[in-house]
Amino acid sequence: MKIKILQVGEIQPNILDIIVDNLNKRFKNKFYFGGKIDIPEDSYDKFKNQYNSGVVVKTLKNEKGEDDKVVGITSNDLYYKDLNFVFGLTEENVCIVSTARLDPQFYGNSANFELLINRTLKEVVHEVGHMFGLKHCTNPLCVMSFSSSISYVDDKKDEFCKDCTLKISMEDIRI
Numbered sequence: 001m002k003i004k005i006l007q008v009g010e011i012q013p014n015i016l017d018i019i020v021d022n023l024n025k026r027f028k029n030k031f032y033f034g035g036k037i038d039i040p041e042d043s044y045d046k047f048k049n050q051y052n053s054g055v056v057v058k059t060l061k062n063e064k065g066e067d068d069k070v071v072g073i074t075s076n077d078l079y080y081k082d083l084n085f086v087f088g089l090t091e092e093n094v095c096i097v098s099t100a101r102l103d104p105q106f107y108g109n110s111a112n113f114e115l116l117i118n119r120t121l122k123e124v125v126h127e128v129g130h131m132f133g134l135k136h137c138t139n140p141l142c143v144m145s146f147s148s149s150i151s152y153v154d155d156k157k158d159e160f161c162k163d164c165t166l167k168i169s170m171e172d173i174r175i
């Protein structure tokens, strides 16, 4: 199995290398960096000044090629249906994660690259969990718990809880 990490539009430098390295340590070398694509123009909502994550994900499906799964990462701010923002969205075997609201500078705090990486990793692992069939977890420390704001992201770990680990490894073996 191969999972392609794609840069979608612009992103803060060096993030993707670090994320790919880290994912490969925990998921046994399945991830690779597959280059950059533009964020689809028709996903942009000029009234919200945000991008529709549903449209972005549909575009990513066309990038799948030989790969089993695709993870897009963007610094553009995303929304989904009635949710005024989302950190990420998964549909089947593709997902998108936005670093826009994971960046401390979004909340008026000073730049903190380590914190940005740490939060991005959590949200990428979360969406990867969804791609492997995991649903939201009620354990607030589990990476699969749903984060409705940044404080929930900071409160959870970057790992699956025991229950989710059991489910994802079963799923992984099946694939």
Ligand SMILES: [Zn+2]
Pocket: 126, 130, 136, 146
């Ligand atoms: Zn989720």
Ligand SMILES: [Zn+2]
Pocket: 137, 138, 139, 142, 143, 144, 145, 160, 161, 162, 163, 164, 165
């Ligand atoms: Zn869990």
